[in-house]
Amino acid sequence: EAGVVQSPRYKIIEKKQPVAFWCNPISGHNTLYWYRQNLGQGPELLIRYENEEAVDDSQLPKDRFSAERLKGVDSTLKIQPAELGDSAVYLCASSLDVRLGTEAFFGQGTRLTVV
């Protein structure tokens, strides 16, 4: 069974440019997360989806970040315009449900560098 797939793996853009990240979760996983991981730190939640509904986007900087999960499967995270401080690894994860003991499976992440 395929794991969580993210693309691209690496992205270098100039500041003020737009960028988008794509995530394909594990088949059948209803819950999808986007996390941002700054260098040397733990991941921090940006947004969580239950099926196609964004149930927690309280940490998403909505002035420049947007996300969608069409048909409750794939998801896209967009930044427009990007700033130097957005340089980080963006991790997508999925889990079968939100029961306490259900682990999240992570993709390999997209490393974004804004220059």
Next chain:
Amino acid sequence: AQKITQTQPGMFVQEKEAVTLDCTYDTSDPSYGLFWYKQPSSGEMIFLIYQGSYDQQNATEGRYSLNFQKARKSANLVISASQLGDSAMYFCAMRENYGQNFVFGPGTRLSVLP
């Protein structure tokens, strides 16, 4: 508010020896779960072990075990018989029954020496 603390930025261990990675947490929710993830240099987070707040026994998964001390709010990961491939970042995470998100600590970098 949730909080995960990992006080060891870096740890060294000799190959084949055991090592303990510390994790303390803070929550007011009586129902929660604790997770440990490994992140090698490739970047992917790999799930290692889970402990529920109501579990009576400490969790074990192969060479990984969790030393769960509920009253102290600590959930330390013990890796027995360390291998070179265990060198990685290790993250402790918590999920509250209320919040349902995974909240991660800052991580500990483990280096296994030959």
